[in-house]
Amino acid sequence: xxxxxxxxxxxxxxxxxxxxxxxxxxxxxxxxxxxxxxxxxxxxxxxxxxxxxxxxxxxxxxxxxxxxxxxxxxxxxxxxxxxxxxxxxxxxxxxxxxxxxxxxxxxxxxxxxxxxxxxxxxxxxxxxxxxxxxxxxxxxxxxxxxxxx
Numbered sequence: 001x002x003x004x005x006x007x008x009x010x011x012x013x014x015x016x017x018x019x020x021x022x023x024x025x026x027x028x029x030x031x032x033x034x035x036x037x038x039x040x041x042x043x044x045x046x047x048x049x050x051x052x053x054x055x056x057x058x059x060x061x062x063x064x065x066x067x068x069x070x071x072x073x074x075x076x077x078x079x080x081x082x083x084x085x086x087x088x089x090x091x092x093x094x095x096x097x098x099x100x101x102x103x104x105x106x107x108x109x110x111x112x113x114x115x116x117x118x119x120x121x122x123x124x125x126x127x128x129x130x131x132x133x134x135x136x137x138x139x140x141x142x143x144x145x146x147x148x149x
Contacts, residue, residue, distance in 0.1 A: 001040055002033055002124070003084065003098040004077035012062025014042075015054055021047040038124050106134040111141060 008031040016022055025040040032038060042050070054060075065074025075083065084098035093100075106119050120131040 001027075002102065003081050004033060005031055005040075005124075006067065007065075007075040007077045007080045009066040010062060011054075011057075011060060011064050011066050014050060014066055015060070015062070019054075019060075021050045021054070023047065032124060034124070034126060036124070036126070040124075041122070103134050103136065106131065107136045110135045111144075 005027055008027075009025070013025050013027075013031075014022055021042065023042055025042060027038050027040060029035045029037045067080070068074050069079065081098040085096075088094075088096035088100070102123065106123055109119055109122070110116070116128055116131055116135075119135075120128050123131055123134065125131045
């Protein structure tokens with residue numbers, strides 16, 4: 001997800017009425033960059049982490065922000081972007097941004113043989129060329145490709 005989409009998440013987008021974590025997040029058009037509604041699929045590991053996080057928050061109102069600042073306000077896309085930058089810096093990752101996770105996600109799936117059309121859909125891209133630009137090529141990928149022959 002894009003940082004603005006994460007910032008726009010509400011508790012009800014992620015948590016079912018019984019308190020369980022949804023397996024799909026349905027983003028409304030107003031929550032996305034291109035104003036196109038889309039579905040984001042949530043894997044088992046992330047659902048487990050989200051459940052642990054949700055257990056720590058006191059407010060469970062569905063229209064409240066899922067992630068919030070120290071002031072208990074929801075993040076804006078800009079403040080969450082700055083927070084990602086700070087987090088990466090704290091763990092010693094230089095040059096990373098709020099977009100780095102998206103690039104890594106797409107590249108890792110491409111390395112595992114996931115087709116570019118599936119990647120395009122997962123990323124919420126409208127053009128395949130945008131998705132292709134996200135896929136970083138490295139020596140290991142090239143070695144694996146040559147070994148296929």
